[in-house]
Amino acid sequence: MQRIKKAFLSRMAYFLACPSLLWYVLFLLLPLIIIVSASIYSRGHGFSLISYRLVLTTAHFKIIFRSLFLALFNATLCAIVAYPVAYFIAFRAGRWKNALVMLLTLPYWVNFLVHVYAWFFILERDGLFNKILLQVGIIHSPLHMMNTLFAVGVVMFQVYLPFMLLPLYVNFEKFDRRLLEASFDLGAGWKQTFWRVMMPLTLSGAKLGFFLVLGMSFGDYVTPQLMSGGKSLFVGTVISDYFLINRSFSIGAAFICLSALILVSMMGVCLAGFKAAAKGART
Amino acid sequence: MKFLSRLSLPLFVLFVYALLYLPIIVLVVFSFNKAPGGYHWTGFTLAWFAELFQTTEIWVALQHSLIVAFSAMALSLVFGIMIVCSMKDYLRRIAEFFYLPILIPEIVLAVGFLYLFSFLKVPFGLPTLIVAHTLLGLSFAVPLLHARFNEMDPNVIEASLDLGASAWRTFLWVTLPFLRPAIFSVGLLVWITSFDDFLVSFFCAGSASQTLPLYIYARVHVGITPVINALSTVTLVVSCLLVTIYSAIRVKLEEII
Numbered sequence: 001m002q003r004i005k006k007a008f009l010s011r012m013a014y015f016l017a018c019p020s021l022l023w024y025v026l027f028l029l030l031p032l033i034i035i036v037s038a039s040i041y042s043r044g045h046g047f048s049l050i051s052y053r054l055v056l057t058t059a060h061f062k063i064i065f066r067s068l069f070l071a072l073f074n075a076t077l078c079a080i081v082a083y084p085v086a087y088f089i090a091f092r093a094g095r096w097k098n099a100l101v102m103l104l105t106l107p108y109w110v111n112f113l114v115h116v117y118a119w120f121f122i123l124e125r126d127g128l129f130n131k132i133l134l135q136v137g138i139i140h141s142p143l144h145m146m147n148t149l150f151a152v153g154v155v156m157f158q159v160y161l162p163f164m165l166l167p168l169y170v171n172f173e174k175f176d177r178r179l180l181e182a183s184f185d186l187g188a189g190w191k192q193t194f195w196r197v198m199m200p201l202t203l204s205g206a207k208l209g210f211f212l213v214l215g216m217s218f219g220d221y222v223t224p225q226l227m228s229g230g231k232s233l234f235v236g237t238v239i240s241d242y243f244l245i246n247r248s249f250s251i252g253a254a255f256i257c258l259s260a261l262i263l264v265s266m267m268g269v270c271l272a273g274f275k276a277a278a279k280g281a282r283t
Numbered sequence: 284m285k286f287l288s289r290l291s292l293p294l295f296v297l298f299v300y301a302l303l304y305l306p307i308i309v310l311v312v313f314s315f316n317k318a319p320g321g322y323h324w325t326g327f328t329l330a331w332f333a334e335l336f337q338t339t340e341i342w343v344a345l346q347h348s349l350i351v352a353f354s355a356m357a358l359s360l361v362f363g364i365m366i367v368c369s370m371k372d373y374l375r376r377i378a379e380f381f382y383l384p385i386l387i388p389e390i391v392l393a394v395g396f397l398y399l400f401s402f403l404k405v406p407f408g409l410p411t412l413i414v415a416h417t418l419l420g421l422s423f424a425v426p427l428l429h430a431r432f433n434e435m436d437p438n439v440i441e442a443s444l445d446l447g448a449s450a451w452r453t454f455l456w457v458t459l460p461f462l463r464p465a466i467f468s469v470g471l472l473v474w475i476t477s478f479d480d481f482l483v484s485f486f487c488a489g490s491a492s493q494t495l496p497l498y499i500y501a502r503v504h505v506g507i508t509p510v511i512n513a514l515s516t517v518t519l520v521v522s523c524l525l526v527t528i529y530s531a532i533r534v535k536l537e538e539i540i
Binding site: 014015019020021024025026027028030031032034035038042081084085088089092100102106107108109110111112113114115117118119120121122124126127128158161162179199211212215216218219221222225226235236239240243244247251252253254260263 | 292293295296299300302304306309313321322323349362366368370381383384385386387390391394395396398399404414415417421425456475479486495496499500503504506511515519526530
């Protein structure tokens with residue numbers, strides 16, 4: 001009896017894992033499989049690569065590489081800006097530390113969409129930024145900033161920066177401060193201490209933040225949609241156009257597969273870069 | 284010169300924080316502005332707040348958002364705890380797989396849901412939203428709860444079982460209290476993710492079940508709408524209050540639960 005009960009309990013254990021696994025299989029793997037198969041199969045054509053032939057055009061590649069360039073630029077800029085800030089919060093902020101960390105998360109209670117919307121007030125022709133620049137006298141006629149790559153970039157930077165800051169801060173939090181002092185005491189300068197001590201020990205956070213920002217900027221829909229006035233110039237907006245407006249599912253699916261392939265290979269390159277950086281720091 | 288270089292880091296940090304807060308400050312200021320659609324300050328008014336409280340659409344949307352956020356939170360927490368407690372070491376090998384929904388661009392997930400639900404002919408609505416948000420929630424819940432569970436000394440569970448507590452009792456009195464801090468933070472994270480989510484909702488909400496972000500988008504993408512400014516000011520004040528109350532009573536709260 002005891003043995004039966006035990007066997008039942010251990011079976012029960014696997015039973016408990018089912019809901020989560022079911023969710024992943026049914027709502028993650030299955031849709032992905034459907035998308036891939038939709039890109040090579042359509043009711044009209046059967047199995048064919050015709051959607052890919054329609055997708056492989058310069059216009060599409062331009063869109064993908066524009067998104068990719070912006071995402072890479074944004075992720076790199078976020079990393080460069082986030083390093084000193086995370087360092088400051090963790091080591092120099094003293095009693096302000098908790099307040100600063102809390103202030104990082106507070107904006108996220110206000111909806112993401114609203115953040116993007118707020119930039120209308122700043123970047124429009126008679127918005128805040130132009131007013132200040134005119135007032136100071138740097139420019140004499142208002143700059144045109146809305147609906148440009150610049151506007152999309154600035155907004156993405158502001159919105160995604162905390163996703164780099166928080167993982168980096170978590171890393172710095174665990175970081176033993178005495179290592180820095182030891183490095184300085186042993187005669188290393190700032191540059192050497194950063195590359196040989198600080199960077200290798202915070203690389204995992206930087207990596208996580210980098211890939212988060214890269215992925216989110218690449219597939220972003222809201223920012224390009226609102227900031228470039230509805231012109232479909234980025235991957236996210238083009239995908240949604242294919243599905244919601246044009247209803248050409250198989251071309252959309254092929255476009256998703258193509259851009260995913262390019263994004264994943266770019267991520268692979270970046271991962272190799274991070275590995276090389278870590279290795280370079282060790283030797 | 285040395286003074287300047289010592290000051291440069293705090294100044295830089297201040298600048299970054301200013302940039303992070305610039306949009307919110309501008310929004311709040313313009314929620315009190317008289318002009319209905321301009322970028323010029325024309326005088327102080329509370330009219331937009333009055334309009335906000337009279338717009339029933341917003342409150343219906345808020346209700347939908349709350350239903351979805353709390354259901355997604357509850358489901359991901361329950362499913363997450365279930366899988367973490369049952370798979371134990373087996374999970375370690377595949378724990379990173381559970382991050383996948385965060386790493387895949389959200390638009391791909393959204394399109395996937397759209398495909399799946401129309402393929403299965405499931406009508407779009409609050410249930411589809413809850414299902415979709417639960418997947419997003421699980422992508423935090425499983426790895427984070429697993430990380431906390433791993434810190435637990437397995438001997439404690441053994442001891443409890445050896446001393447005659449049933450598996451269920453051990454779970455309630457030993458495992459669950461140990462997981463509590465992780466449950467708190469995961470719950471909050473899932474709740475916010477769901478409450479804030481736009482893209483997935485945009486693709487699989489259907490027309491009858493508008494959530495708050497969908498309402499905001501519908502208003503915002505035609506241009507400046509001061510009611511949305513007023514809404515953000517209210518959200519900000521409420522969340523500030525909640526954060527203050529939470530940090531004031533956190534210790535007590537964790538003792539009770």
